[in-house]
Amino acid sequence: MTVRDAIAAAAMLCTIVATSGAVARQQSSGAPKKPWVVAHRGASAYAPENTVPAFELAAQHGATFVEFDLQLTKDRQVVCLHDNSLERTTDIEQVFPDRARTTTGGTRTWMLEDFTLAEVKRLDAGAWFDAKFRGTRIPTFGETIDALRGKIGLFIEVKSPERYEGIERLIMAALSSRGLDKPWADPRTPVVIQSFSLTSLKIFSGTLKTTLPIHFLYGAKDAAAYTTPEALVQLKTFATGISPEKVVVEQQAAAMEQARNIGLMVTPYTFRASAVSGYPDVTAEMRHYIEKLRVDGVITDNPDLVPR
Numbered sequence: 001m002t003v004r005d006a007i008a009a010a011a012m013l014c015t016i017v018a019t020s021g022a023v024a025r026q027q028s029s030g031a032p033k034k035p036w037v038v039a040h041r042g043a044s045a046y047a048p049e050n051t052v053p054a055f056e057l058a059a060q061h062g063a064t065f066v067e068f069d070l071q072l073t074k075d076r077q078v079v080c081l082h083d084n085s086l087e088r089t090t091d092i093e094q095v096f097p098d099r100a101r102t103t104t105g106g107t108r109t110w111m112l113e114d115f116t117l118a119e120v121k122r123l124d125a126g127a128w129f130d131a132k133f134r135g136t137r138i139p140t141f142g143e144t145i146d147a148l149r150g151k152i153g154l155f156i157e158v159k160s161p162e163r164y165e166g167i168e169r170l171i172m173a174a175l176s177s178r179g180l181d182k183p184w185a186d187p188r189t190p191v192v193i194q195s196f197s198l199t200s201l202k203i204f205s206g207t208l209k210t211t212l213p214i215h216f217l218y219g220a221k222d223a224a225a226y227t228t229p230e231a232l233v234q235l236k237t238f239a240t241g242i243s244p245e246k247v248v249v250e251q252q253a254a255a256m257e258q259a260r261n262i263g264l265m266v267t268p269y270t271f272r273a274s275a276v277s278g279y280p281d282v283t284a285e286m287r288h289y290i291e292k293l294r295v296d297g298v299i300t301d302n303p304d305l306v307p308r
Contacts, residue, residue, distance in 0.1 A: 030184030031213075032064045035290050036297025037306045038155050039063040040270050041082060045301040048129035049089065050080040051136045052147050063303035065153035065192065070141055070171060072164040077117040078141035078171060084160055085109045090123040090138070113163065141174050145189075149178070153190035155299075157217070161200035168203045172210060183211055194243055205238040215241040215267060223248045227255035232262060241265030241296070249293050256293070269299035283307055 042054025043061055050068050058066045069082045086092040092110045093100075096119070100108040112120070117140070126136025139147070145154065161167050171193070175181040180191050194215035195201050204210045216239045218226050223244065225231060232255065235242065242259055246268040249256050256266055271286050279285035282300070287307040289295045298306060 030187050030190075032153060032187075032190055034296050035306075036064040036267060037062065037303050038065045038067050038267060038297055038299040039152075039303040040067050040272075040299050040301050042066055042068065043301070043303055045273060048126045048133050048136055050082055050138070051125055051133070052139050052144065053126070053133060053136060055144065055148055055152070058303050059148065059152040061304040062308075063152060064297070065155035065190070066148060067155040067157060067194075067299060068144065069157045069159040070167070071112055071159050072167055072170070073115060073117045073120055074113055075116045076164075076166075076170070078167065078174060079112070079117065079120060080139050080141065080144055081112055082159065084113075084163065085111050086115070086120075086123065089128055090125045091127065092123050095122055141171065145174065145178055145180070148189065149186070150188045153192070154180075155192045155194065158193065158195040158197065158200050161195060161197050161203075168200060168208060172204070172208050175212075181210065181212065183213060192241075194241075202238055213240040213265075215239060215243045215265070217243045217269070218245070218248075220245045220247050220251075223252060227252045229255075229258060232259050232264065236262050236264055239264065241267060243267045243269055243299065245269060246271065246289065249289060249295060253293070256295075260294070260296075265296040267297040267299060268295055271298050271300040271302070273302045273305060281305075 039058030041049035043057040044054055047054035047057050055066045068080045070078050071081050073079055087110050096110065099114065100110050102108055120138050123138060124134060125138045126133025158167060172181060175191060179185055180189060184190050192213045192215060193204055194217050196217045201214050201216060205214055216235055241264050249266065249268045259266055268289065271282055273282040276282050276285055279288065282302055283305045286298050289298060300306060
């Protein structure tokens, strides 16, 4: 970094620190109590991910938010799905055996964008997880909001937005039609938007001018690019929080401290009872992150196991 770059970064940091108090007060007014418990794709350790049963179970477990992924069908309907394709979590291979694409490697895949909502609604999205969930369907965004309104917050991940031009506007339209497009508009149903895509998040904050809380997701392999003082200052210009892979919080303590100092919340992912290393159990792991590393929340498959 040149001296000029350092001076510019310091000046921007001073500006952000000077204004972050007012912004933080606006954002925190009516915000849920910390630490936030964010149920990853619902209570996905116990029910099929990104389905209403998993979302409702998360609410029963006392989670602050349910996290879910949004994508678009062929007819541009917003639905909850993590993968870009449908074969892992539905029975699409049986329902539409002749509608697969074949990749260059010879693998057959059924891409969401090739199917209309009516076709997607024919799929079983529960039996793959457990027979007792047979008949569970992929929910639309609207169905998800209506099922959870008043029960739990919505931690919305915009998945692969580069595949779906205009998805940001469709998401905001759905929230606006239900009066949820302002920070903490309904204290019983708080809303946060997150994505791995900086471009998408900047559409929300810039083009669409949303004032909803925005979190930037990133993995450990990208941590070097987003944990420098300059990068954090830049993130603060459009985001209210970061959701790094949990190992980043452990390895980049100084960066996490700076993030908090300039008003960025820190909500790492993903804590799961089935993948614990170095701790007696996932509860102990999450306790370490909450109490020792002072994160603002945890994203977990096991919301019932978060230390209270």
